[in-house]
Amino acid sequence: MRDSANIMKTETATDRLGLAMRASHVLVAVFVVAALAFAAIGSWSGDTFFLRLATEALIFAGFALSVDILLGYTGLLSLGQALYFGLGAYVSAVVLKEVPSFWAAMGAALVSALVIGFVTGLVANRVRGVYFALVTFGLAQVAAKAVYNTRSLGASDGLIGVPIVPIDIGVTTVMSNSPVGFFLFTLAFIVVLYAICAYLLDTPFGRVLVALRANEARVPFLGYSTRHARLAAYVLAAVIATLSGALYPMLRGFVSPELLFFSTSGNAVITVVLGGVGTLVGALYGGVILTILKSVVGSMTEHHLIVIGLLFMGTVIFLPKGLMGFVRPRVERLISGKSK
């Protein structure tokens, strides 16, 4: 009798996590529908500016996803994630200027992310907590200064003149300068990144990460290697950030060392906190919220950072789980109500 009660208990426990992720999926579906509607309106009205702004928002949302993997699943705050975003942007720009091939650029970005992510991951994962935040910050700072002072990478000017590339995705070819086409492609790309993260975090590997966040000292006693899990999460986050960054020069046609600066990392952290830490989908909504805030408040005053900063502080104090902490439980209730 007692055993069956225990089984019941664990079943509901796994259901809680699964239910939360299902709610995230539903919210991603809502997000995609809204984005498609936006694309339809944009192409109907012949708009370029807002479509390209929205594409940039999506790229930064994908970047924020990588911060959420670290902060939301391993509990480690990275203040230097811009290192990988900038890595992707620069690798992509350099490759595209040599061979204008989308898949070559993405392949090079992926390889560089795996190599650099693995090496820096070995360094960063030697420390925890505050030190992790500061070591990631330091690594990004070194990289930013190095790029800023390297003449062959354009130094402080960055690299300009990245050519327009055709993106061959089998069924059709999208040009990177087509506002609607590239927006839809980026949307699909970010949703795939989300799906990969959501899938991996639902595997036993993902559960080890959740366990790490809850009680790191206990995980080794259950027979799991914390070092491998943390390193894998770090490399995954690096890959996500790099691949998002690789899209940036295709959209804007240039890269600048600002992409590696602390403000880029800081923006990703703000995005995740506003959207909701540990939900994955929060990064997508957060990216859109931040972009809207920046352009709406930014059109009224150039000091929009005051509003964003105050909103951010308010979120940390009053709504620590962000927008998704408010929305997602309601969606969960909606889904579980339906399934009953």
Next chain:
Amino acid sequence: MTAFLDYFQFVLAPQMITGLSLGVAVVLVALGLTIIFGLLDVINMSHGEFYAVGAYLALSLGLSGVSFWLLLFIVPLAMVPVGYMVERGLIQRVFNKPDRHVTTLLLTFGLGLVMEEVLKVVFGPNTQRPPTPISGAMDLFGVILPNYRAFLIVVGLVIIGLVAIVLNKTRLGAVVRAAAFDRNMAASLGVPVTRVYALTFAFGVALAGLAGVLLAPVFSVFPTMGRDFVFLAFTVVIVGGMGSIAGTVVAGLLLTQVQAISSLIVSPVWSDPIVFGIMVLMLVIRPQGLFGRLGHA
């Protein structure tokens, strides 16, 4: 031999003295950071902005005719209530959440963002420079040393010494160290821990403000001055050991010397990466830094 002496007199020594005055200033800012971390277990990401506020207060009060010598006292005192309110009004709100490090770091990061923008609104984005309160230069065994730099080094060292004495030799310091070592035990022995926390935060912030007053005539005043400077202070705190006073002083003076001397050998733009490289190396080899933590022997 004479070639080396000339090199020493005209290149190396002035560079080292410039490094020393920067080092003393960095230590002042880093001391506040390390004391706040040692006692409250909070990373104050807005520390650099408090330093900038100190510099701007000195600039604007100085322009309205307040003497520099008075500012050295007024500005830190004015920062105390600000720091007290920030600690009680903001930090205490999230202090007892499970993930204190991350939450307080995020909160003070947001605060710094807002403060920097407010400075831009109030004072404009341009760089301003208050007049140097002590002009002239002295000849120290053949090495030319601007008087204000000499003053900065002496005053800075005196303040650092006073802070160390207060923390290590007085009853007040013992109370602070006790609260850092074991909060609950200190509270049950009658230490008003919440007030000690808030006042310590205010004290750290006041030190940053004082550094702002002292450095404004040397490095000029601009809204992002805090962000640029606090990176170096963080590096110093990490290399010295978070929460360690002695470590902060040693690391601050060492790192600024490394920076000063390396910029003679390689291009000065590489001195920052070198210093950050040392920090990363330090974190990998010895994450706890050179020295132990405040209140932990």
